[in-house]
Amino acid sequence: MNVAIWTTIIINGLCTGSLFGLVSAAFSFQFGALRMMNFAYGAFVMVGMYIMYAGMHHFGLHAAAAVPILVVLYFFVGYFLRATLLKSADPNVQIIITSGVALVLESVVLFIVGALPRSLLAGIPPTWKIPFAGGILVISKLNILTFIVSSVVLIGFSTFLKRTWLGMTIRAVVQQKEAASLMGVDPEKIINAGFGISFVITAIAAVMISLQFVLEPTAGHYYQLIGFLVCVIAGMGNLKGGFYAGLLVGLISTMANIFAATWHDAILFILFVIILTFLPNGVFVSKKSISRAV
Amino acid sequence: MQNAKTEWIGDWITPKNILVCVLIVPVLLIPFFYKGGAALLPMHLVIMVASYIVLAQTWNILSGLTGMFSLGHATFYGLGGYALAVAMVKLKLNPLVGLAAGIVLSAFFGLLLGAISSRLTGFFFTISTIALAQVIRTIAMQWTPVTNSITGLKIFRPIVGRVYFFYAAIAMAVAVSIFFAYLRRSRMGSMFVAIRENIHLARSLGVDVVKYKTVSSVIAAMIASVVGSFITYYIQVVDPNYLSPIISEKIIMVTIIGGMGYAWGPIFGSVLILLEEFIRGTLGARYAPLASTLYGIILIVFMLFKPNGIVSINLKRSFAMAIRALTPQKEK
Amino acid sequence: MFFEIEGITKRYGGLVANSNVSLHVNRHEIVGLIGPNGAGKSTLFQIIDGFVRPDSGFIRFKDKDLTKLPTSKINKAGIACTFQHAQLFPQLDVLESVMIGTYCRTMNRAAARQEAEKLIAFTGLQGKEGTLIDKLTMFDRKRVELTAALATQPELLLLDELFAGLNSTEVSEMVDLVLRIRRELKPTFLIIEHVIKVIMSICERVYVLDYGKIIAECKPDELSKNPLVVKAYLGEEYDAS
Numbered sequence: 001m002n003v004a005i006w007t008t009i010i011i012n013g014l015c016t017g018s019l020f021g022l023v024s025a026a027f028s029f030q031f032g033a034l035r036m037m038n039f040a041y042g043a044f045v046m047v048g049m050y051i052m053y054a055g056m057h058h059f060g061l062h063a064a065a066a067v068p069i070l071v072v073l074y075f076f077v078g079y080f081l082r083a084t085l086l087k088s089a090d091p092n093v094q095i096i097i098t099s100g101v102a103l104v105l106e107s108v109v110l111f112i113v114g115a116l117p118r119s120l121l122a123g124i125p126p127t128w129k130i131p132f133a134g135g136i137l138v139i140s141k142l143n144i145l146t147f148i149v150s151s152v153v154l155i156g157f158s159t160f161l162k163r164t165w166l167g168m169t170i171r172a173v174v175q176q177k178e179a180a181s182l183m184g185v186d187p188e189k190i191i192n193a194g195f196g197i198s199f200v201i202t203a204i205a206a207v208m209i210s211l212q213f214v215l216e217p218t219a220g221h222y223y224q225l226i227g228f229l230v231c232v233i234a235g236m237g238n239l240k241g242g243f244y245a246g247l248l249v250g251l252i253s254t255m256a257n258i259f260a261a262t263w264h265d266a267i268l269f270i271l272f273v274i275i276l277t278f279l280p281n282g283v284f285v286s287k288k289s290i291s292r293a294v
Numbered sequence: 295m296q297n298a299k300t301e302w303i304g305d306w307i308t309p310k311n312i313l314v315c316v317l318i319v320p321v322l323l324i325p326f327f328y329k330g331g332a333a334l335l336p337m338h339l340v341i342m343v344a345s346y347i348v349l350a351q352t353w354n355i356l357s358g359l360t361g362m363f364s365l366g367h368a369t370f371y372g373l374g375g376y377a378l379a380v381a382m383v384k385l386k387l388n389p390l391v392g393l394a395a396g397i398v399l400s401a402f403f404g405l406l407l408g409a410i411s412s413r414l415t416g417f418f419f420t421i422s423t424i425a426l427a428q429v430i431r432t433i434a435m436q437w438t439p440v441t442n443s444i445t446g447l448k449i450f451r452p453i454v455g456r457v458y459f460f461y462a463a464i465a466m467a468v469a470v471s472i473f474f475a476y477l478r479r480s481r482m483g484s485m486f487v488a489i490r491e492n493i494h495l496a497r498s499l500g501v502d503v504v505k506y507k508t509v510s511s512v513i514a515a516m517i518a519s520v521v522g523s524f525i526t527y528y529i530q531v532v533d534p535n536y537l538s539p540i541i542s543e544k545i546i547m548v549t550i551i552g553g554m555g556y557a558w559g560p561i562f563g564s565v566l567i568l569l570e571e572f573i574r575g576t577l578g579a580r581y582a583p584l585a586s587t588l589y590g591i592i593l594i595v596f597m598l599f600k601p602n603g604i605v606s607i608n609l610k611r612s613f614a615m616a617i618r619a620l621t622p623q624k625e626k
Numbered sequence: 627m628f629f630e631i632e633g634i635t636k637r638y639g640g641l642v643a644n645s646n647v648s649l650h651v652n653r654h655e656i657v658g659l660i661g662p663n664g665a666g667k668s669t670l671f672q673i674i675d676g677f678v679r680p681d682s683g684f685i686r687f688k689d690k691d692l693t694k695l696p697t698s699k700i701n702k703a704g705i706a707c708t709f710q711h712a713q714l715f716p717q718l719d720v721l722e723s724v725m726i727g728t729y730c731r732t733m734n735r736a737a738a739r740q741e742a743e744k745l746i747a748f749t750g751l752q753g754k755e756g757t758l759i760d761k762l763t764m765f766d767r768k769r770v771e772l773t774a775a776l777a778t779q780p781e782l783l784l785l786d787e788l789f790a791g792l793n794s795t796e797v798s799e800m801v802d803l804v805l806r807i808r809r810e811l812k813p814t815f816l817i818i819e820h821v822i823k824v825i826m827s828i829c830e831r832v833y834v835l836d837y838g839k840i841i842a843e844c845k846p847d848e849l850s851k852n853p854l855v856v857k858a859y860l861g862e863e864y865d866a867s
Contacts, residue, residue: 037417039365085594091417092363093597096550099365100593103543107586221539225428228421266432269425276422277413481729481738488726491715495771498675498709500701500730500778 004135009254015143017250018150019208021243023223024230025154026201028242033174034194036086037094041202042224043102048206049215050109053120071203078199082192110217117214146208153204158239170194229272325457337460339571344463346567348470348521350548350560356514358555359483360507361490362411363420366427367545370400370515372537374522379447379532380440389527396519404515408508431537446533459528470517475557486510547589551596553605562604628653628814629782634683636669643669645838656815658825661835662858667818671786675707676700701730706780710787712767714759720770721755727777742777749773749803765796785817789824801827
């Protein structure tokens with residue numbers, strides 16, 4: 001293989017990786033900043049993909065119209081999900097309830113659309129062909145769009161958290177509920193809003209995924225694990241690190257696809273378990289935190 | 295001071311236990327009530343329910359007692375199934391060899407899980423179980439020469455009357471449930487629960503946490519593997535669906551809705567497994583996914599309102615409340 | 627030497643929790659460890675109990691090096707402790723909580739139970755065997771935790787603020803209990819305590835810890851005469867006036 005092919009592979013890997021970074025951002029924020037375990041998060045990505053599909057193919061909406069509808073809808077879904085089902089602070093309760101939500105979403109989608117995989121865009125996506133180092137770079141326009149959208153959304157999101165009133169209040173509330181309520185803020189509403197915002201990110205990720213990958217009722221499991229993987233490599237709640245970790249995972253994933261496509265998932269998830277178990281950065285139960293709990 | 299042995303047999307004879315035992319008797323007589331082919335479906339349902347009781351009891355040991363919340367329990371079930379099928383189909387061995395191989399294989403993965411749990415707790419342990427389950431599932435789907443990919447393996451066995459499977463499944467469910475109840479009251483059970491309740495205090499009281507976590511996951515893995523082999527031998531086919539997250543979720547649902555950490559939990563909860571067959575039978579296979587929808591909804595409702603499951607519902611108090619609600623109140 | 631700590635140092639980042647701490651406890655003594663909040667007392671207990679590894683220094687118990695042992699082995703060696711907040715095992719009853727302690731010395735359920743019941747009667751918790759820990763008062767919880775620690779038959783008992791959060795009648799009951807345990811079961815005690823009355827009435831020797839360092843070792847009644855101790859507790863202004 002020559003330089004051009006390798007460059008193509010790396011560019012495509014990075015673009016896929018930016019998508020993974022985007023997928024993990026919502027989860028990372030929910031876990032790291034809001035202290036919420038959301039195991040329905042892959043399922044919501046999957047449902048978002050199907051809503052896009054339904055909007056564009058059944059209701060004849062243009063993508064530019066379907067996306068805002070989905071984003072607004074998801075904000076309220078997130079808000080009310082937190083306000084009704086996820087009030088408990090017990091992580092096990094959150095895991096069980098969100099698993100239940102995932103089960104409901106998946107089975108309803110399976111019932112409505114069946115197990116047959118679908119794809120949002122037909123045909124081969126348009127590409128740029130650029131002569132480079134004695135070969136030709138083949139770069140999908142969609143990939144570049146994905147990269148741009150992911151970076152913009154992630155930069156925008158972290159700016160939002162650092163600079164705006166709501167973003168700062170969310171961080172304050174999670175760190176100290178009592179203080180926040182003294183400031184005249186209802187901490188519950190703020191956390192609900194934060195959860196809603198994380199769902200906006202989920203919606204955007206769902207849109208970007210649906211443009212590139214097939215839609216299946218079980219697709220959520222895969223993106224959920226990818227999201228976990230990226231978060232674990234980056235450290236939970238670390239949004240910027242999440243983007244870089246996403247790029248890394250994207251590269252590994254692309255390489256795995258080229259050299260051992262059938263073992264792609266196995267390689268990724270074994271890597272996941274190994275990192276989780278042996279890299280202390282990803283593991284938050286350090287000796288120090290144990291001693292603090294005693 | 296009472297003799298310890300009589301004391302705990304005495305503890306077992308409670309009105310609730312007797313009532314449930316009496317209710318189980320008609321189930322045992324199913325093969326005699328129905329004649330010929332009519333008995334096949336009810337027997338099949340009982341076999342499935344009984345095997346879910348066993349699976350749920352093993353998850354109950356791992357997660358209910360020891361507090362290691364696993365979302366990948368189907369792995370052990372699938373390993374048992376595949377070990378049996380591979381031994382029979384590919385290696386032409388006796389099914390018992392396959393059963394034993396499944397147990398050994400699962401025990402190994404139980405050890406692995408124990409090793410992981412010594413480094414990871416809580417949420418991080420849970421996601422590592424999901425990832426491991428996914429790895430095993432991918433191997434089952436991709437290692438075509440051995441596992442035959444998504445088609446799975448079809449095994450051929452001598453014809454055995456379903457009634458044998460029926461009684462074997464019930465015997466297994468009863469035995470494992472009694473084992474669970476015994477374990478809960480044994481020294482080891484106390485160690486498990488101590489780890490779940492307060493790992494630091496358990497350590498400082500001399501409990502070897504890593505050892506007991508590992509023992510717990512190995513026990514759970516080995517028994518779950520036996521169920522996998524049993525069901526594979528019964529249904530005569532194994533495919534990657536055995537390793538599907540849906541199976542893990544069903545196991546968890548059965549235990550949590552019944553009551554996590556109690557021997558009766560999986561027994562009460564497993565009745566829900568009938569729901570799927572009921573929907574399939576009355577509305578048709580097209581509507582079968584809706585069973586999972588109902589599972590999800592029931593799980594959420596229980597988690598919100600009765601987090602300790604059916605076991606925690608106080609019948610006496612519920613009756614008293616119902617009677618109070620029904621009797622006309624005098625106005626003051 | 628029955629129990630000794632030598633040169634224990636522990637840093638968390640830039641913060642020094644313990645700096646070159648050395649102390650020793652003789653058999654059958656009751657030794658107090660006092661100091662202002664944040665002086666590093668609890669960290670020292672966690673180091674002794676194996677939850678936290680020290681950066682340097684070592685711990686010896688009956689001429690055996692405990693520094694590298696895991697917590698459960700330290701218990702087996704004969705050291706038990708109670709924790710500051712008495713969280714215990716919320717969903718277990720009193721009997722089983724204590725039995726988890728006795729199980730560490732016997733494999734037999736009946737023997738463990740018998741031993742646990744004996745201890746429960748000894749600490750005055752009889753009649754509450756079947757009560758869940760969740761439903762107990764703070765005083766009872768502290769006694770259950772003490773009983774569970776005793777159940778492991780320790781030779782050295784570390785008590786971390788056992789008397790904190792109790793009212794004065796409870797404190798004197800607890801003092802009686804500790805003295806009775808000492809008389810009948812003959813363990814040695816090392817206690818962290820804020821209640822100065824308790825220190826005065828039961829301790830035979832006191833170490834004072836401030837900013838992670840041992841600043842004084844004396845008899846309890848000499849505490850108020852020691853200028854360093856007074857300074858540590860009351861601050862510079864008192865000294866200056």
